Amino acid sequence: xxxxxxxxxxxVKRTGEKVFLECVQDMDHENMFWYRQDPGLGLRxxxxxxxxxxxxxxxxxxxxxxxxxxxxxxxLILESASTNQTxxxxxxxxxxxxxxxFFGEGSRxxxx
Amino acid sequence: xxxxxxxxxxxxxxxxxxSIINCAYENTAFDYFPWYQQFPGKGPALLIAIRPDVSEKKxxxxxxxxxxxxxxxSLHIMDSQPGDSATYxxxxxxxxxxxxxxxxxxxxxSVKP
Numbered sequence: 001x002x003x004x005x006x007x008x009x010x011x012v013k014r015t016g017e018k019v020f021l022e023c024v025q026d027m028d029h030e031n032m033f034w035y036r037q038d039p040g041l042g043l044r045x046x047x048x049x050x051x052x053x054x055x056x057x058x059x060x061x062x063x064x065x066x067x068x069x070x071x072x073x074x075x076l077i078l079e080s081a082s083t084n085q086t087x088x089x090x091x092x093x094x095x096x097x098x099x100x101x102f103f104g105e106g107s108r109x110x111x112x
Numbered sequence: 113x114x115x116x117x118x119x120x121x122x123x124x125x126x127x128x129x130x131s132i133i134n135c136a137y138e139n140t141a142f143d144y145f146p147w148y149q150q151f152p153g154k155g156p157a158l159l160i161a162i163r164p165d166v167s168e169k170k171x172x173x174x175x176x177x178x179x180x181x182x183x184x185x186s187l188h189i190m191d192s193q194p195g196d197s198a199t200y201x202x203x204x205x206x207x208x209x210x211x212x213x214x215x216x217x218x219x220x221x222s223v224k225p
Contacts, residue, residue: 004155033212035215039218040121040217040218041217042116042118042201042215042216042217042218043156043201043215043218044215045212045213045214048212058212059214090155090156092155099144099146099158099161099203099205099213100146100158100161101148101156101158101213102157103155103156103157104155105153105154105155106154106155
């Protein structure tokens with residue numbers, strides 16, 4: 001069974017802290033994505049990666065960075081967390097040029 | 113700006129009824145239109161998808177209707193069941209940008225027994 005695993009389901013951080021969200025996929029997919037899910041706004045793309053060490057900005061990259069050192073792992077980094085980054089974060093992976101994304105179960109981040 | 117607009121935001125349907133969710137898009141470069149289903153506590157999962165050269169696609173009780181000239185597409189759930197209660201997202205793929213998906217705002221469907 002295909003799987004995308006997000007290491008933390010729930011996190012509570014304080015303003016200004018550095019936050020790491022980890023994602024691992026076991027499907028040997030080239031593409032990996034980080035989305036943010038907020039009520040009424042749907043899923044918005046933060047960053048994506050087509051290959052190891054490659055990354056491109058999505059629609060809302062401000063305040064975030066990413067790292068992809070290995071094909072199966074894609075990390076989202078909040079350098080200095082702010083309260084407006086309180087949200088559900090979803091990682092996904094896919095084969096190139098397909099429309100089927102496989103999502104993890106999400107990481108709910110609360111920034112106090 | 114929102115490139116894919118979805119409505120309604122929430123929907124309540126009686127068991128056995130038809131659920132209809134609508135989406136409209138602006139970018140004519142989109143080349144693939146999937147619908148995702150998300151249950152509470154889970155990530156979204158692909159439900160059904162359509163390409164713009166087809167006007168309708170049906171899989172079981174789920175049908176996508178696509179109107180290319182109006183730049184609109186919709187999901188119809190026939191004989192809706194309580195187990196269909198979930199959040200539904202339409203999406204569109206940017207064909208010239210490696211397959212990134214742009215999602216709509218989501219519709220929370222509740223099917224009452």
